[in-house]
Amino acid sequence: MDDWCAWHQTPSRLPDSGAQPDVGFLPAMQRRRLSRLARMAFHVAWPLAEAQGPMPMVFACRHGETPRTLAILTDLAHGEPLSPTQFSLSVHNAIIGLWSIQRGDTSEMTALAAAGDGLEHAVLEACGLLAEGAPAVLLVICEETPPALYAPYLDDVPFPYAIALLLTAGSDWQLQLRSATGPASEWPHAINLVRALCSGQTSLQHHWKSRQWIWSRDKA
Secondary structure (H helix, E strand, O other), rough: HHHHHHHHHHOOOOOEEEEEEEOOOOHHHHOOOOHHHHHHHHHHHHHHHHOOOOOEEEEEEOOOOOOHHHHHHHHHHHHOOOOHHHHOOOOOOOHHHHHHHHOOOOOEEEOOOOOHHHHHHEEEHHHHHOOOOOOOEEEEEEEOOOOOOHOOOOOOOOEEEEEEEEEOOOOOEEEEEEEOOOOOOOOHHHHHHHHHHOOOOOEEEEEEEOOEEEEEEEEO
């Protein structure tokens, strides 16, 4: 978090070093099954879940396992046999499935593939779970660097990132939706939220197409 708070003062596009997040809390056999995207999600979410009992999870990722998907499509184009394991780990809910297995948690879990305002849609999903009586909801939003082949088409991932939030019922933050157009943010919404938390902002706005999301925080 300290690194994020330092970055938010002078934000810039960070180079992708290709480093693999530490998931040493998992058995070696299980670590080998995880893509970097899955490792990123586990790395940020595991510490929040450790102090909690079983709880629902909302996983949001716009593009999903693009490196795995491209590898499968490449094999298909070359007439190579497809790997059932690769396919099963490429689907959008694979990460929450792996999470459920590793945590031994059979709570309700949802995987979303929303557009540029996936953060807000994930928060709405989490609020629904809280309203149904869940004491807490784990929200994870992450994106992997797309393969170079996708670069002309995917320009909304400035660098690989993963953010986990432990949400509980309360009134500290309010989220409103209006129908309005506005300038698109330079950074993904989830990163802007982290910047707001680091700087102590009490409000921020996100625009996506005809939707205007207004975040506000109780100053008290």
